[in-house]
Amino acid sequence: MADVARMPRARRAPPLLWTGLAGLAAALFALALLLRAPIPGDPATARALEQVVLWQSLLPRAAVALLAGAALGLAGALLQRVLRNPIADPSTLGIASGAQLALTLSAIYAPLLGGLVGAVPREMVALAGGLAAVTLVLALGWKRGLEPVTVALSGMTVSLIASALSAALVLSHGEYVMSLFIWGAGSLHQQGWGGAITLLWRLVLGGAAALLLLRPLTVLALDDASARSLGMAVHGARLLIIAVAVWLAASVTAEVGVIGFIGLAAPAFARLGGVRAPRAMLIAAPALGAILLWLTDGVVQVTAAGGADAIPTGAATGLLGGPLLLWLLPKLAVVERPGLAAPAARRLRRPLAGLALLVVALAAVAALALLLGPSYDGWSLATGDLLADLWPFRAPRVAAAAAAGALLGASGTLMQRLTGNPLAGPEVLGVSAGAGVGLAAVLLTVAAPSVAMMMGGSAVGALIALLLILAFAAATGFGPERLLLGGIAMGATGLAILSAVLALGDRRAFLLLGWMSGSTDRVDGAQSLAALAVAVLLIAPCLLLGRWLDILSLGGPVAGALGLPVTRTRLVLAAGAALMTAVATFFVGPLSLIGLIGPHLARLMGFARGAAQVLAAALISAALMVLADWLGRTVAFPYQIPVGLFAALVGGPYLVWLLRRGPAKGA
Amino acid sequence: MVSPPLWHLEDVRFAVPGREILAQLSLSLAPGRVYGLIGPNGSGKSTLLKLLARQVSSTGGTIAFEGKPLARWHDRDFARAVAYMPQFTPATDGMSVRELVALGRFPWHGTLGRFTAEDAAKVERAIARTDLAALAGRTVDSLSGGERQRAWVALMLAQDPRCLLLDEPTSALDIAHQSEVLDLVRRLSRESGAATGASDGGPGMAVVVVLHDINLAMRTCDELIALRGGRVLEHGPARELMRPDLLAALYGLPMGVLTHPVRDEPLGYVL
Numbered sequence: 001m002a003d004v005a006r007m008p009r010a011r012r013a014p015p016l017l018w019t020g021l022a023g024l025a026a027a028l029f030a031l032a033l034l035l036r037a038p039i040p041g042d043p044a045t046a047r048a049l050e051q052v053v054l055w056q057s058l059l060p061r062a063a064v065a066l067l068a069g070a071a072l073g074l075a076g077a078l079l080q081r082v083l084r085n086p087i088a089d090p091s092t093l094g095i096a097s098g099a100q101l102a103l104t105l106s107a108i109y110a111p112l113l114g115g116l117v118g119a120v121p122r123e124m125v126a127l128a129g130g131l132a133a134v135t136l137v138l139a140l141g142w143k144r145g146l147e148p149v150t151v152a153l154s155g156m157t158v159s160l161i162a163s164a165l166s167a168a169l170v171l172s173h174g175e176y177v178m179s180l181f182i183w184g185a186g187s188l189h190q191q192g193w194g195g196a197i198t199l200l201w202r203l204v205l206g207g208a209a210a211l212l213l214l215r216p217l218t219v220l221a222l223d224d225a226s227a228r229s230l231g232m233a234v235h236g237a238r239l240l241i242i243a244v245a246v247w248l249a250a251s252v253t254a255e256v257g258v259i260g261f262i263g264l265a266a267p268a269f270a271r272l273g274g275v276r277a278p279r280a281m282l283i284a285a286p287a288l289g290a291i292l293l294w295l296t297d298g299v300v301q302v303t304a305a306g307g308a309d310a311i312p313t314g315a316a317t318g319l320l321g322g323p324l325l326l327w328l329l330p331k332l333a334v335v336e337r338p339g340l341a342a343p344a345a346r347r348l349r350r351p352l353a354g355l356a357l358l359v360v361a362l363a364a365v366a367a368l369a370l371l372l373g374p375s376y377d378g379w380s381l382a383t384g385d386l387l388a389d390l391w392p393f394r395a396p397r398v399a400a401a402a403a404a405g406a407l408l409g410a411s412g413t414l415m416q417r418l419t420g421n422p423l424a425g426p427e428v429l430g431v432s433a434g435a436g437v438g439l440a441a442v443l444l445t446v447a448a449p450s451v452a453m454m455m456g457g458s459a460v461g462a463l464i465a466l467l468l469i470l471a472f473a474a475a476t477g478f479g480p481e482r483l484l485l486g487g488i489a490m491g492a493t494g495l496a497i498l499s500a501v502l503a504l505g506d507r508r509a510f511l512l513l514g515w516m517s518g519s520t521d522r523v524d525g526a527q528s529l530a531a532l533a534v535a536v537l538l539i540a541p542c543l544l545l546g547r548w549l550d551i552l553s554l555g556g557p558v559a560g561a562l563g564l565p566v567t568r569t570r571l572v573l574a575a576g577a578a579l580m581t582a583v584a585t586f587f588v589g590p591l592s593l594i595g596l597i598g599p600h601l602a603r604l605m606g607f608a609r610g611a612a613q614v615l616a617a618a619l620i621s622a623a624l625m626v627l628a629d630w631l632g633r634t635v636a637f638p639y640q641i642p643v644g645l646f647a648a649l650v651g652g653p654y655l656v657w658l659l660r661r662g663p664a665k666g667a
Numbered sequence: 668m669v670s671p672p673l674w675h676l677e678d679v680r681f682a683v684p685g686r687e688i689l690a691q692l693s694l695s696l697a698p699g700r701v702y703g704l705i706g707p708n709g710s711g712k713s714t715l716l717k718l719l720a721r722q723v724s725s726t727g728g729t730i731a732f733e734g735k736p737l738a739r740w741h742d743r744d745f746a747r748a749v750a751y752m753p754q755f756t757p758a759t760d761g762m763s764v765r766e767l768v769a770l771g772r773f774p775w776h777g778t779l780g781r782f783t784a785e786d787a788a789k790v791e792r793a794i795a796r797t798d799l800a801a802l803a804g805r806t807v808d809s810l811s812g813g814e815r816q817r818a819w820v821a822l823m824l825a826q827d828p829r830c831l832l833l834d835e836p837t838s839a840l841d842i843a844h845q846s847e848v849l850d851l852v853r854r855l856s857r858e859s860g861a862a863t864g865a866s867d868g869g870p871g872m873a874v875v876v877v878l879h880d881i882n883l884a885m886r887t888c889d890e891l892i893a894l895r896g897g898r899v900l901e902h903g904p905a906r907e908l909m910r911p912d913l914l915a916a917l918y919g920l921p922m923g924v925l926t927h928p929v930r931d932e933p934l935g936y937v938l
Contacts, residue, residue, distance in 0.1 A: 347761055347806065420757065547778055551770055553760055557722055557753040562826070563746025563774040608761030 018273070022291045028298025029062055035302065056192050063196035065188055065297040065313070066290040068255065069262055071203045071248045073289020076263025077270070077281050078210060078245040082220055082238050086271075087152050087328055087485075089263035090130075090249035091321065091492075094158035096260065098133025099126035099253035101162040104169050123198075126254035130246045133158050138242075140656060154656065156488045161652035163495075164591050164645050187312040188256055188297050195255050202251040203286075209244045210282050217241060217278045259314040260496065261321025262289050268328060296320070318496025325489035326472060348606035355612065358619040362402070365623045369398045369630040374637040396528035397520040398626055401643060403531035404520075404584040405625025409598030409617035410539045411580035414573050415466075416599050417553045417610060419473060421483055423658065425596030426462075426581040427651075429487035432590030433494025434465025435582045439515060440501045443508040451527075459582035465490055466578045470570065494590075518589035518644030520629050534583050535618075538576060542614045548573065549610025589644030592628070593651025594621045600658070624650075671734060673698045673830060673873050674719065680727035681714055681897075688714050689897045692728070698829065699871040701856050703878050703888030703905065707918050710894040712877045713754065713834055719875060720751035720832045732830075746774035750823035754834040754877075756815070759807040764818050767807050768793055771825025793824035797851060813844030817851060824855070831855075833876040837883065845880075849887040852876065881935045885909055893917050909933035 033054070040046070076089040090096045106125045140154035190196070210217070216237035252259060266289035267281065275284045297313045348354045371382050373394075382390050412425040419429075426432045438461020442449050449457075472486045498516065502509045514522070523531075542549075548569050551559045559566045581595070588594075598621030599613065607616040625647065632646035674696040681689040689711045696702055704712040717723045718730060721737055730737045732749065740748075750771075759767055771793065772786040794803050797817045802810060807818055816836055823831055833852065837845040856874045878884040884891055884905070891908045893900040895917055901908055914922035914935050921938040 347763075544779060547770075547773060550762070550766075551773060553757075554770075555753075555757040557751070558757060560722060560742075561720060561746060561751035561753075562770060563743035565742050603761070606761070609766070 018288060018291060021295060025291055025295040025298050028295065028302055032298060032301035033058060057190055060190040060193050060196050061188050061297070062294065063193075064190055064199060064256060065294045067196060067199040067203055068188070068252045068259060069266070069290040069293025070286035071199060071206065071252050071289075072259060072262040072293070073266030073285040073287070074203070074206060074210060074282065075245040075248040075252075076265075076289070077267040077285035078217070078241050078248075079263070080267050081217055081278060081281070082241045082245075083151060084220075085151055086268065087264060087325065088155075089261065089267075090245070090252075091159070091258070091260040092152050092264060092325075093155040094133040094137050094162060095130040095246055095249045096253050096258040097159040097162035097166070098136075099130040099250045100258050101166045102126055102129025102132070103254065104166045105129075108169055122254045123251055126250040127247055129162075130250035130253065131243070133162060134242065134246055152485060153488070156485075156492070157652060157655050160491075160591070161648065161656075164648040164652065187314070199251065199255055202248060206244055206248045207282070207286070210241075213237070213241055213244070214278060214282070257312070257314055259293065260318045260492070261324060262293050262317055264321060264328075265289075265292055265324055268324070293317070312500065315496050315500035318492060318499070322489045322493025322496070325492070326486055347608050348612075351607055351609070351612040351616075354605065354607065355615055355619065358616055358623070362619050362623040362626070365626045365630075366398055366402065369401075369626050370394050373630075374634050376638075392525065396523045396525050397629060399528035400520050400523040400531050400587045401625045401629040402622040403528070403535040404587040405594055405598070405622040406535045406539060406618040407580040407584035408588070408592065408595035408625070409602075409619070409621025410542055410614050411577040411584065412595035412621070413599040413602070413610075413614045413617045414542065414549070414577040414580075415595075417549045417613075418470070418570055418573055418577070419483055420553055420555055422600065422603065423484055423596065423655075424487070425593070425599070426577070426584075427491070427591060427593050428484060428596055428655070429466065429469050430490030430492075430494055431462045431466045431469070431487075431578060431581050432585050432595075433491040433498070435459070435462040435578075435585045436498050436512070436515065436590050437461045437494045438464070438582070440498060440508075440512055443511060444501065455582060455586055458586060459579050462582045462585075463575055463578035465494065466574050466581075470574060515586070516589050516591070516644070517642035518587065518592070518647075520587055520643045521633070521640060523587065531583065531587060538580050538583075539614065539618055542576065543611045545573070546609060546611030546614075549614070553610070585644075588625065588647065589642065592625070592644045592647035593655060594625055594628075594647050597621070597651050597654050598624065672696060673733060674875075675731045675734070676728070678728035679715075679718065679725050679730055681711070681718060681723070682726050687897060689718070689725075692897070692899060694892065694899065694902065696873060696875065698873050699856065700889045701853060701874040701876065701887060703876055703884035703891045704894060705878060705881055705884050705891055705917070706894035706900075711897040712894050715894065716751075716832050716834050716875060716877050720749065721745060722751065722753075743774045743777065746826060746828075748828055749830045749832060750826045750828040751832040752819050752823060752834060752836060754838060756819050761806055761808070763804055763806055764799055764810070764821070765790065765794065765803045767818055768799075768803075768821045768825050771822040774826055789827060790825050793821040796824060796855065797821040811844070812840050813847045816840065816844070816848045820848070820851060820855075828872065830873040830875065833874065835877050835879060838879065845883060846886075849876075849883060853887050881909075881914065885932060885935075886930075906933060909935055 041049075072090060079088040079090070079093065080086055102125045103122060106122075137151060137155045137158050140158075141151040220238060220241070249263065267285045269288050269292075270281055270284040273284070275281050293313070296316050300313050300316050370391075371387065372379065373382065373390075374380075380386070382394075408426060411431075415424040415426065415429060415431070416422055418424075435458035439454055439458040441461065442454050442457030446453060469483070469487050469490055473483045498512060501512055548564065551562055551564050552566075552569060552573070556566050559569075584595075599617040601620050602613050602616035605616065605620075607613045625643065628647040628650060629643040632641040632643050635641065672695040674694065676692060676694040679689060679692045680687065692711075692715070704715060706712050714723070718725050719732075721740075724738075732740065732745075737745070769782070769786070769790050772782065772789060776782055776786055794800055797820055799814070799817055799821055802814060802818075807815060810818060820831075820833075820836075831852070836848055836852070840848065852874055856872055858871070876884075876887065878887070888905050890903060891905045892902045893908060893913065900917055901913055909924050911922055911924050914924070922935055923938050924933045924935050926932070927934050
């Protein structure tokens with residue numbers, strides 16, 4: 001278990017620390033009891049009501065926090081053991097998001113299908129979703145021997161796709177929007193003991209199963225060959241244990257929604273405290289998980305006691321999760337494969353001709369989007385008067401989509417050159433999510449912000465996220481896979497903050513939700529022209545800086561040796577990339593993944609030099625975004641799928657496919 | 668005529684928290700000679716080279732190139748004078764050999780400057796001097812290990828420098844490619860005075876190279892600098908350092924020296 005053996009061997013003080021933390025959690029709970037607002041009315045009724053609130057809401061809530069935390073801690077410990085992967089947990093493996101997607105699907109479509117599906121219990125639906133997600137993730141990582149980083153990358157990608165799908169579904173059925181979002185972010189609010197009792201049973205059964213599987217669990221800590229030589233049916237035992245873990249995690253998701261990272265943190269803290277043996281881990285991880293979730297919930301309740309709507313506890317644990325992951329990553333024994341940046345197979349003989357072809361393609365796609373569309377009596381080609389009528393509706397959104405796509409493509413190219421990583425991109429590195437956090441900060445602090453202020457806020461947020469990730473990359477030596485994981489952790493943190501704000505459920509939350517899904521359908525003529533102008537203004541200078549891009553992609557040492565002021569040029573390009581991302585996400589949201597795909601396709605087509613790649617990526621991404629926008633408004637006509645989400649549904653599988661191809665054949 | 672030292676190091680120290688990597692190191696290096704940095708792992712050879720290349724900054728003492736402290740050199744001026752190749756050369760992502768070598772002209776033309784006929788001529792000459800003319804249109808990724816190292820050397824030559832710094836240029840190469848690259852380095856230093864055309868016929872290009880293999884270092888270098896524990900154990904003409912007592916002190920195990928049957932050079936071996 002090489003990965004875990006590398007964890008620092010801590011002094012054996014922690015039992016005391018854990019007891020202290022448990023005490024702190026209890027104290028917070030007591031504080032929350034004291035601080036809650038008094039119930040108005042005559043004293044006798046109020047007292048009776050308070051009794052009800054205490055016994056039917058607050059105490060069950062504490063119990064659910066403890067039980068859900070324990071279940072997640074146990075699930076995390078099992079998964080980490082069985083996959084020999086210290087960053088495996090229900091959230092990094094996509095189990096929680098898969099379960100959530102399944103529940104969203106059933107919530108929306110079960111009524112349509114009548115009693116047949118409606119009779120299936122929520123837990124079974126969640127279990128099916130979680131199992132499907134984890135199966136997909138493991139299948140993706142299988143070829144590379146379930147190696148930790150690949151599994152985590154696939155898991156987070158599957159998570160992202162599942163979340164995008166859930167969000168698209170929720171948005172297209174607006175009546176459910178807010179309640180589903182709050183549930184999705186893991187609100188622990190209770191109205192009785194039902195949830196606690198359900199979870200208790202699951203935990204007892206899961207714990208018993210884990211105890212029965214203790215021996216296989218111990219042997220599985222060895223590598224497969226040794227385990228097999230000890231006479232074990234490796235795959236059978238592994239699948240059984242994974243099934244138990246998924247069932248535990250899916251039960252929690254079905255009961256209280258997505259609660260991220262507890263399953264990651266509990267076993268990690270237990271290991272830090274010196275817990276090694278599987279048996280001790282099976283006790284320590286659930287105990288710590290329970291304490292952690294109760295503590296988080298206590299903090300959430302006490303901070304919310306002022307009267308504001310409670311932040312869902314799951315969003316709060318997401319906040320903890322990102323930094324925790326960033327802290328754990330350097331300790332991972334990752335075999336960095338330099339082959340990830342495998343050579344582009346061929347080069348374009350005449351890049352200018354290629355670029356001209358791309359311009360023609362973009363024009364063709366734009367013409368398609370402007371002219372062709374479905375109406376209530378079939379497809380129609382708009383010409384003459386009809387086109388003149390439709391022009392004010394279609395032209396701005398086509399222009400905005402093209403501008404946003406071009407900006408994302410250029411920004412992705414800059415990031416790939418800056419980090420020397422062909423899988424970098426604004427979405428993957430968490431820069432888009434950073435833009436969202438910046439926007440949220442402006443929305444929360446300014447009463448009626450102007451468009452410029454909101455864009456400024458998201459630009460600052462994006463820049464901070466990008467600088468953080470660059471600093472992280474420098475500290476860990478720019479390993480491509482670690483960088484991606486760090487970026488995804490950053491994105492998870494950002495999205496957790498966003499879901500906390502969304503949970504406020506007021507006007508600002510609706511603005512933010514609109515931002516997240518992309519809003520090309522609300523763009524007016526002036527805005528779209530401004531977007532185009534910004535795209536030209538920001539992308540044109542990059543063409544002059546082709547030499548920087550060529551030299552920087554060779555890495556810091558070589559760039560410095562050639563006399564390029566590395567830090568300054570990196571900062572300039574990072575600022576440019578962040579600005580581009582901020583403007584683009586303003587129109588298409590943070591999830592599109594176009595900023596990853598565009599530059600990648602440009603490379604595959606053979607645009608090897610920096611300046612040519614920027615321009616090619618911008619053109620390709622613009623065409624893709626216009627196409628996604630057009631498809632988003634036609635495939636579900638008369639409904640519209642927001643452009644950002646639609647693009648993510650295309651981009652996510654592409655990223656998965658890239659990972660699946662693996663570095664052996666070239667990324 | 669006594670030429671001034673190309674490099675002058677005085678009391679140079681380099682420490683990371685908790686560990687001193689170089690301690691009070693003083694050295695003088697002359698133009699036109701090939702210097703080999705040898706020593707066991709962790710002796711500070713690569714660190715010393717990175718200090719010379721300004722990849723890291725010393726934590727004490729002074730390093731002067733051509734009489735001017737390193738901190739006072741401008742980025743591009745320094746890159747015109749000193750070229751550095753890291754131990755692990757990065758992937759070049761579809762770039763052709765000629766494009767890679769042309770990057771070596773960046774210190775001269777800068778971000779927006781025109782790529783002049785002189786730049787193009789320097790690039791072609793660098794390619795010719797490293798015998799890459801036939802491969803100039805190929806992508807760097809498609810070359811063999813030795814050819815790829817030669818392409819990187821060509822990039823350094825295009826910088827038109829007065830000193831080359833090479834960090835273990837042969838670490839990933841088999842024995843044939845090792846001597847191919849090192850013979851090239853040695854030849855370049857010999858011919859540099861006349862061949863670059865740019866210089867005034869004065870002393871040629873100096874080379875400082877980190878090498879693991881003591882015998883390759885002996886073959887390639889004029890002088891050797893033996894480092895152990897962050898200090899200079901001895902610095903002198905290569906032949907004079909090939910003594911059993913010095914090698915034993917350097918590597919901490921008994922070593923012997925015999926004479927190469929053909930080349931009449933000393934050869935070190937482990938007893």
